[in-house]
Amino acid sequence: MQWLENAPDGARLPVATPLKEVEAAALDAGVLVLEFDAFRDGRGFSLAAVLRERGYRGRLIADGHLLPDQARHLRRSGFDGVVLGAGADLAAWQRMDAAFSATYQPVEDRAVPIWRRRGLARTPGALVERLNLQTRGADAESILRAALDPSLGLKPAVLSSFGAEAAVLLSLVARIDPSTPVVFLETGMHFLQTLAYRTALSERLGLSDIRLVTPDARERAEVDPRDDLWRTDADACCDLRKVRPLDRALAGIDAVITGRKQRQTAERASLQPFERFEGRIRINPLHDWSAERLQAWYDAEDLPGHPLVAQGYPSIGCWPCTQAVEGGEDARFGRWSGAAKTECGIHLGRRALAVG
Numbered sequence: 001m002q003w004l005e006n007a008p009d010g011a012r013l014p015v016a017t018p019l020k021e022v023e024a025a026a027l028d029a030g031v032l033v034l035e036f037d038a039f040r041d042g043r044g045f046s047l048a049a050v051l052r053e054r055g056y057r058g059r060l061i062a063d064g065h066l067l068p069d070q071a072r073h074l075r076r077s078g079f080d081g082v083v084l085g086a087g088a089d090l091a092a093w094q095r096m097d098a099a100f101s102a103t104y105q106p107v108e109d110r111a112v113p114i115w116r117r118r119g120l121a122r123t124p125g126a127l128v129e130r131l132n133l134q135t136r137g138a139d140a141e142s143i144l145r146a147a148l149d150p151s152l153g154l155k156p157a158v159l160s161s162f163g164a165e166a167a168v169l170l171s172l173v174a175r176i177d178p179s180t181p182v183v184f185l186e187t188g189m190h191f192l193q194t195l196a197y198r199t200a201l202s203e204r205l206g207l208s209d210i211r212l213v214t215p216d217a218r219e220r221a222e223v224d225p226r227d228d229l230w231r232t233d234a235d236a237c238c239d240l241r242k243v244r245p246l247d248r249a250l251a252g253i254d255a256v257i258t259g260r261k262q263r264q265t266a267e268r269a270s271l272q273p274f275e276r277f278e279g280r281i282r283i284n285p286l287h288d289w290s291a292e293r294l295q296a297w298y299d300a301e302d303l304p305g306h307p308l309v310a311q312g313y314p315s316i317g318c319w320p321c322t323q324a325v326e327g328g329e330d331a332r333f334g335r336w337s338g339a340a341k342t343e344c345g346i347h348l349g350r351r352a353l354a355v356g
């Protein structure tokens with residue numbers, strides 16, 4: 001939007017001019033100035049929107065009795081300049097032009113109105129498609145900002161294991177909204193170092209809503225009374241300690257933010273920033289991050305690392321199912337080492353698990 005002291009040369013018409021006459025004038029006009037007699041007169045906004053809709057690409061200038069509160073609506077209607085005159089409060093016009101991030105009506109600028117966003121939020125497939133298009137090539141913070149935009153009406157939560165790479169995602173979330181819920185699956189099988197790291201990192205980042213999710217006590221007593229199911233049936237153990245508790249914890253949550261990356265497993269190789277998963281939206285801001293990029297973020301932000309990383313654990317889960325790896329081995333090699341299992345199941349869905 002241009003803030004003008006004087007109107008440029010061009011065709012001038014009062015906003016009371018019939019549309020046909022305005023369109024005729026616009027045919028030959030590189031500059032068209034619409035004169036407002038009163039700020040309450042909405043006809044100028046309608047004329048501008050119709051002219052833009054019908055293809056007028058010349059300069060469209062508003063002149064006359066207008067208020068700073070109307071700055072954004074003028075721009076959204078298709079005006080690209082306003083004559084303020086000498087001595088106008090330019091800062092007020094600029095402030096009001098930037099004051100609102102959401103829109104209510106669909107007009108020339110193609111911004112998605114709030115009612116439409118809420119509608120899209122109720123149809124996850126369409127919303128996922130739009131968000132993937134909107135954030136194509138965007139960095140992780142922009143993906144997260146899009147996901148956490150309150151006008152979407154989503155109820156999001158972060159899923160974090162507070163493992164080897166967790167601090168990057170959590171630091172990005174904390175930058176935008178440290179009150180975002182963070183779900184931690186307290187399986188009862190974590191390394192003590194992980195529990196201490198969870199506390200220290202949460203405090204450092206100012207995360208205020210850490211939700212510890214535990215297995216159901218009765219199910220645990222029935223299915224795994226000696227806490228050794230992991231020895232004989234790791235899928236059933238993960239189902240008991242991770243998949244079922246997470247199902248319960250996510251009641252009321254419709255968007256889950258994860259730290260998954262394409263490079264981690266074959267199943268994740270084509271991971272997108274946004275995806276649908278069992279009725280929810282899943283958000284993967286770090287989907288294309290390499291290990292080097294991750295490390296650079298740790299260094300730049302001076303983030304504390306998980307203490308076990310320095311002892312040879314590049315990927316960290318429950319202690320019975322996590323081993324240190326040799327230098328040069330794949331980071332995920334130490335997870336369920338020696339078994340065909342590569343995922344605990346929370347990211348695969350219940351239907352994908354063969355739980356006996």
Ligand code: SF4
Pocket residue numbers: 187189230233234235237238239241242317318319320321344
């Ligand atoms: S990772 Fe191992 S110990 Fe943890 S829930 Fe799964 S099978 Fe059980």
